[in-house]
Amino acid sequence: MKTSAPTYDLREPEDAALEWLSTLLHMTDSAYPIGGFAHSGGLEGMVGLDHVKNEKDLRRFMNREVAESLASVELPLLFQAWLAATAEDDGLLGLLDQVSEAVRFSAEQRQASRRLGAQRWSLFEKLHLAKLTDDQRAWFTKLGEALPHKHLCIVAGIEASLLDLPVSAAMIALSHQAVMMVAQAAMKIMRIGQTSVQTLVTEMAIRYPELIAHAKTLDIDDVGTCLPVFDIATAWHESAHARMFLS
Numbered sequence: 001m002k003t004s005a006p007t008y009d010l011r012e013p014e015d016a017a018l019e020w021l022s023t024l025l026h027m028t029d030s031a032y033p034i035g036g037f038a039h040s041g042g043l044e045g046m047v048g049l050d051h052v053k054n055e056k057d058l059r060r061f062m063n064r065e066v067a068e069s070l071a072s073v074e075l076p077l078l079f080q081a082w083l084a085a086t087a088e089d090d091g092l093l094g095l096l097d098q099v100s101e102a103v104r105f106s107a108e109q110r111q112a113s114r115r116l117g118a119q120r121w122s123l124f125e126k127l128h129l130a131k132l133t134d135d136q137r138a139w140f141t142k143l144g145e146a147l148p149h150k151h152l153c154i155v156a157g158i159e160a161s162l163l164d165l166p167v168s169a170a171m172i173a174l175s176h177q178a179v180m181m182v183a184q185a186a187m188k189i190m191r192i193g194q195t196s197v198q199t200l201v202t203e204m205a206i207r208y209p210e211l212i213a214h215a216k217t218l219d220i221d222d223v224g225t226c227l228p229v230f231d232i233a234t235a236w237h238e239s240a241h242a243r244m245f246l247s
Contacts, residue, residue, distance in 0.1 A: 020163065020164060020165045020166065020169070021169075023128075023163055023165065024165055024169055024170065024173055027120075027123075027159070027173070028173040028176065028177055030180070032123070033119070033123070034116050034119040034120045034123065034152075038245060039112050039116070039181055039185075039245055040181065040182065040185035040189070040244070040245040041066065041178060041181040041182040041185065042065065042109070042182075042230055042233060042234050042237075043058075043061065043182050043185045043186060043189070044185060044189055044237055044240075044243055044244060044245045045233035045234050045235075045236050045237035045240070046061055046065075046229075046230065046233045047189050047190060048233070048236065048237065048240055048243075049232070049233050049236060051229060051233060052190070053190075054190075054191075054192075055192055055196050055200075058182075058186055058190065058192065058200060059200055059203070061182075062179065062182060062200055062203075062204055063203075063204070063207075064227075065227050065229075065230040066178060066179060066182055066204070067204070067207060067211060068225050068227060069178070069225055069227070069230075070174075070175050070178055070211050070215075071210075071211040071214045071215055072214075072215075072218070072222075072223065072224060072225045073100075073103055073104075073153075073223055073224065073225060074152075074153045074174060074175075074178065075153075075171050075174065075175065075211060075212055075214075075215030076215040076216070076218040076222070076223050077096055077099065077100050077151070077153040077154060077157070077223060078153040078154070078156050078157040078160075078167075078170065078171055078174055078215075079157065079167060079171065079215055079216055080092075080096055080157070080220060081093060081096050081153065081154045081155075081156070081157025081158055081161075082157040082158075082160050082161050082167045082170070083157075084096060084157075085157060085158040085160075085161035085162065086161045088139055090142070090143055090146045091146075093143065093146065093147060093154065093158070094146045094147060095220070096154055096220065097146075097147045097148065097149045097150065097151055097154050098149070099220055099223055100113065100149065100151035100153060100154055101149045101151065103223055103224045103225070105231035105234065105235065106231060106234040106235040106237075106238060107238060108234055108235070108237060108238045109234050110149075113149075113151045113152050113153070114149050114150060114151060116152040117149070117150040117151045117152035117153075117154065117155040118150045120152060120155045120156070120159070121144070121150050121155050124155070124159055125140075128159075128162075128163060131163065132162060136162060140158075140162065143158070152174075153174065156170055156173075156174050157170070168212055171208075171212045171215065172208050172212065175204075175208045175211060175212075176205070176208075179201055179204045179205075180201065183197045183198075183200065183201050185244075185245060188244060189244060
């Protein structure tokens, strides 16, 4: 006597709460064409001025300049943009975009953030606008006029709000993108192997919760860094005689 094979419901109760994950993975994949790997995250300038020469220097750069930029600029602005977008506060988002412009020392830093943000904004319009309600689409379209710079961190915060992405997950994703930008550049402009670079990436990932927790405590007036060596290196890179990366 044949019996039918038993069927099982393989969907776990929490699966529904993870439906946002595929969207976030797509938007942070290296194949997502925002141009991130055309930039070194400031590393090329640091290498050019001999501030980063080996793995030890790279580790220090990641744990100091990269971590501080994330904790005190990129992540707090993303978080504040998420809050403002959730409240549909156009004025506050415009202010945050201006703050993001003002706290970046060199023109190259500002241009890089604008390029990446503008491309991500354009992709959102093409790929995700249909997911929004009519009211959300109208608000998003109008918002574009209020954001002249469209810095990457601001756009990422708006995306997280409109697509119901957990803000902490969006902050982790932006952190990972920033770290991987430096990691990929390191393998092209330094004598360093993939395993060493991935070790540093893993070490940085352990710090993401700490950086995010700090970022969430900052008000708009607290945003900014004091990293003179890094700022000088990025300013030097603007007029370097030869370079591989845009920033």
